[in-house]
Amino acid sequence: VKMLQRKPLVFFVLLCVLAIGVISRASWILNVYQDFFLPQNESVCACNKCLMEYDPWLSELMKESPEPFLSPTNNISEDTFNWWKRIQTDRRNFAFYNKTVDKVFQIFPTKVNFTRSSPDLCRTCAVVGNSGNLNGSHYGPLIDFHDIVIRINRGPTKGFERDVGNKTTYHVMYPRSFKNLDNTTHLVFFPFKIFDLLWLIRSFAQRYVCITKVIFLFGPVSWYQSWMEGRGHGRYPSTGFLALVLSLYLCDEVSVFGFGADKNGNWNHYYEQIRNTRLKTGQHAGRVEYQYIEKLHKQRKIHFFRGW
Secondary structure (H helix, E strand, C coil), X not given: CHHHHHHHHHHHHHHHHHHHHHHHHHHHHHHHHHHHHCCCCCCXXXXXXXXXXXXXXXXXXXXXXXXCECECCECCCHHHHHHHHHHCCCCCCHHHHHHHHHHHHHHCCCCCCCXXXXXXXXXXXXXXXXXXXXXXXXXXHHHHXXXXXXXXXXXXXXXXXXXXXXXXXXXXXXXXXCCCCCCCCEEEECCCCHHHHHHHHHHHXXXXXXXCCCEEEECHHHHHHHHHCCCCCCCCCCHHHHHHHHHHHHCCEEEEECCCCCCCCCCCECCCCCCCCCCCCCCCCHHHHHHHHHHHHHCCCCEEECCC
């Protein structure tokens, strides 16, 4: 009797096992079929996580921001120019500014050449600031592993390769921090003032500067108005922070190194000895910019390496 009672139960269990096996097999066949025969939803890029993917906040912010590259067909407005004048003593007007920009573009190439996002590409950027927190970091090989390495102002590599690497794709500068570059590096020139544009024209005419690669001109204040205006900190953005903004347009994955104070709270450069421990960030909103970088890191839009 017990045997007769067990038979329906055994049969039911076997039926369940068989059903699970059939379903699993069918699911596996369906997945294989989809992988090989059905079109896939294309990603923005080929990285594991693309900067602009599934992110309404950053996508809208970038969309609403002015185009960052200055060109004859993409110049700043007079309202932006008037905002821009607040960080300079030059009182020359908007018409003079436009004439100066025209002269710049008579000398230098105007086309911004960079690869756009593609499902077949993963463009990685390393933005390397000059903070003393890079000393002892051993970040050099990691930095050089990136497709594009962006360096800032006077930041050297010779003698510091272990911590900062030696690869440079773009070097971001303005006149006070200018240095000649090798023929493998593009200059990214940030004009903060009319004087900066005049300096570039004069220096090139007098062969004071050696320029061997295409120059990009970046309209920093337009972008700064869109992202940072109203925060009440600093008169204008730092070159390093604007380099980070540039990377958001150039790459699908962005890693940031060498920003903020060192482990002792000093805002110093990795290539200089500390002479003034009271030195802060001057006219820049250094702490606010640092907080913004942390926000991007926490939201997994960039990778922030804080140093040691």
